[in-house]
Amino acid sequence: MQLDEYQRRWLEKPALRAVYGDLHRRMAKASMPGPSLEIGGGIGNLDAGNSDLLRMDIQRSPGVALAADAHRLPFASQVFSNIYLFDVLHHLQCPLVFFAEADRVLRPGGRVIMIEPGITPVSRLLYGMGHEEPVDMSWVPDEDCELNPDKDPYASNQAIPTILFKRSPHLFRKADASLRVVDSRWLSLIAYPLTGGFKSWSLIPAEWVKPLLRLEDRLLPLIGGLMAFRLMVVLEKE
Numbered sequence: 001m002q003l004d005e006y007q008r009r010w011l012e013k014p015a016l017r018a019v020y021g022d023l024h025r026r027m028a029k030a031s032m033p034g035p036s037l038e039i040g041g042g043i044g045n046l047d048a049g050n051s052d053l054l055r056m057d058i059q060r061s062p063g064v065a066l067a068a069d070a071h072r073l074p075f076a077s078q079v080f081s082n083i084y085l086f087d088v089l090h091h092l093q094c095p096l097v098f099f100a101e102a103d104r105v106l107r108p109g110g111r112v113i114m115i116e117p118g119i120t121p122v123s124r125l126l127y128g129m130g131h132e133e134p135v136d137m138s139w140v141p142d143e144d145c146e147l148n149p150d151k152d153p154y155a156s157n158q159a160i161p162t163i164l165f166k167r168s169p170h171l172f173r174k175a176d177a178s179l180r181v182v183d184s185r186w187l188s189l190i191a192y193p194l195t196g197g198f199k200s201w202s203l204i205p206a207e208w209v210k211p212l213l214r215l216e217d218r219l220l221p222l223i224g225g226l227m228a229f230r231l232m233v234v235l236e237k238e
């Protein structure tokens with residue numbers, strides 16, 4: 001799907017915007033004060049309540065200020081308090097290279113705040129049926145990862161965040177970065193899959209989103225590991 005298609009769906013789907021609004025607020029809550037960078041900003045829809053936010057993406061778009069690669073951040077060291085990624089880590093070719101770069105450009109105490117697909121028994125079933133992006137749970141990070149400049153920016157493996165932060169956290173620790181995990185939690189049980197994401201359909205009116213999310217907050221600690229669709233991860237630079 002192209003960026004203008006994403007933009008059209010975003011405007012057409014109030015229930016999706018309501019679900020994302022809740023996720024954006026969680027990212028805002030986890031943020032530190034100070035200048036922030038969004039990587040993979042796409043259409044520029046992230047609202048993390050941060051007035052000093054620079055949006056970048058590997059693709060040029062009216063929604064971002066800068067076209068650059070997450071693996072080679074064009075910034076001096078220790079300049080940002082937050083780095084946001086929404087559905088981006090699982091598109092990166094060399095996640096460990098990215099974490100070393102994030103560590104370099106973050107100030108001490110700065111944070112990487114990510115919301116990504118979460119792979120649980122139920123989400124795996126549904127992502128497997130209705131989603132064009134693969135889920136390969138056998139992935140391991142390549143420590144000598146070489147960047148392919150011709151890679152499709154949407155090529156992905158939805159399993160990467162779950163492998164690095166839930167299933168095999170020792171693999172994340174191979175990154176040459178002093179980033180510690182301060183939060184890694186399952187999110188999104190029912191409302192998000194019912195919106196259909198950026199697909200053309202939605203099975204939920206926007207007014208149902210708020211009460212459903214309140215119910216989800218109660219259920220997540222009990223059944224998140226079984227049927228959540230998303231993972232939120234917060235890393236902090238030592």
Ligand SMILES: C[S@@+](CC[C@H](N)C(=O)[O-])C[C@H]1O[C@@H](n2cnc3c(N)ncnc32)[C@H](O)[C@@H]1O
Pocket residue numbers: 039040041042043045056057058059068069070071085086087088091092093153154
């Ligand atoms: C699924 S989209 C998410 C867009 C947006 N964050 C959102 O939530 O709607 C993934 C984005 O990551 C970007 N991306 C992929 N590889 C990247 C890289 N190496 N560096 C920066 N951005 C990248 C893509 O161009 C795309 O805009």
